[in-house]
Amino acid sequence: MMRFAYVNGRFCAHPDAAIHVEDRGFQFADAVYEVWSVRDGRLMDADGHFQRLSRSLAELRIPEPRSRPALERIIRELLRRNRVSNGLVYLQISRGQARRDHAFPKQAITPTIVLTCKRLDFAAADRRAETGIGVITVPDQRWARCDIKTVNLLPNVLAKQAAYEAGAAEAWQVDADGYVTEGSSTNAWIVTKAGKLLTRQADNGILHGITRARILDCAQRLGLEIEERAFTPAEALDAREAFLTSATSFVTPVVSIDGKTVANGAPGSLARALRETYLAEA
Known part of the structure; x- marks a missing residue:
């Protein structure tokens, strides 16, 4: 079955999911992530994970690229496309793409957002x-x-x-x-x-x-x-x-x-x- 990912505003086939070579998450680990377990199609402890995501972004001074309601809609669609009802969702947000330099980019850049999901064997x-x-x-x-x-x-x-x-x-x-x-x-x-x-x-x-x-x-x-x-x-x-x-x-x-x-x-x-x-x- 074809797997799907979400990268910067669009759903794509998992093998084709890609970010730019100068993405700061790739080059500097200038990024945060969050993981939700999914049980019977529902995100477990959703509030706590969304709150921690907001805190992590704020600590690194990365603007939130999507509102929580928007992220929840994306996650629901990603789970549907991948037919995952029991598993996990992985979200990563980096500061974005910019010419390689340790300091934050002087001009505002758009954060990179990536989402994937997969099935988990909870019986194991x-x-x-x-x-x-x-x-x-x-x-x-x-x-x-x-x-x-x-x-x-x-x-x-x-x-x-x-x-x-x-x-x-x-x-x-x-x-x-x-x-x-x-x-x-x-x-x-x-x-x-x-x-x-x-x-x-x-x-x-x-x-x-x-x-x-x-x-x-x-x-x-x-x-x-x-x-x-x-x-x-x-x-x-x-x-x-x-x-x-x-x-x-x-x-x-x-x-x-x-x-x-x-x-x-x-x-x-x-x-x-x-x-x-x-x-x-x-």
């Missing part, structure tokens, strides 16, 4: 949640503004590749002070032996995950004790449970870290309860 994600996954730890080599969802993802790519080469599903990044920041594409969580839910505070060191925020809401309604602070890999290995969250993994238990077993090596009850609560409300 459910199976991973049933068995749990392994993670490794790697040094965090990213820039100091990880709260902005930019396409500057090379350190994340290297971290994810290191995980795959180690036979793990994800890499938890560790800052210079020895604390876990987040995964290469996920937020990190643990449950202490006392039953307290821990995840790093939403500072500049992590992406402010939309699923992360929703899970915090779910945890509050379940009556769990919550603390937003950094934790070490040693604390994670000593924890009762560990798990990660993202827009595509939802809540996925972590059963090993650097090849060492977390608790009894099986998914924990709190991670399961949070996943069920989140998906029931999605």
Whole structure:
């Protein structure tokens, strides 16, 4: 089946989708992106993702090229053309095309906008949640503004590749002070032996995950004790449970870290309860 993309105002065949060689997103990573999971044809956590997109654009001083209603119409049409009812939508907006120079272009330019979508096997994600996954730890080599969802993802790519080469599903990044920041594409969580839910505070060191925020809401309604602070890999290995969250993994238990077993090596009850609560409300 032919796949379609959306580039700068028009839908086109996916193999023909292209941007200019001097697009600043291509040359400088001067761009932001956003990802929505699609479930039964509906964008999950739509408000949070659109709000984060606006914030990321504002932080980089890139004007919004489309209003939210316009973007939603484009997304609906893209999903229809690709016959995607369960999957994800990827949106990228760069500052636009200009003669190569590090400084912002002196003259106003039109931002570049690209959208794609694809099907996802949510049943496979459910199976991973049933068995749990392994993670490794790697040094965090990213820039100091990880709260902005930019396409500057090379350190994340290297971290994810290191995980795959180690036979793990994800890499938890560790800052210079020895604390876990987040995964290469996920937020990190643990449950202490006392039953307290821990995840790093939403500072500049992590992406402010939309699923992360929703899970915090779910945890509050379940009556769990919550603390937003950094934790070490040693604390994670000593924890009762560990798990990660993202827009595509939802809540996925972590059963090993650097090849060492977390608790009894099986998914924990709190991670399961949070996943069920989140998906029931999605």
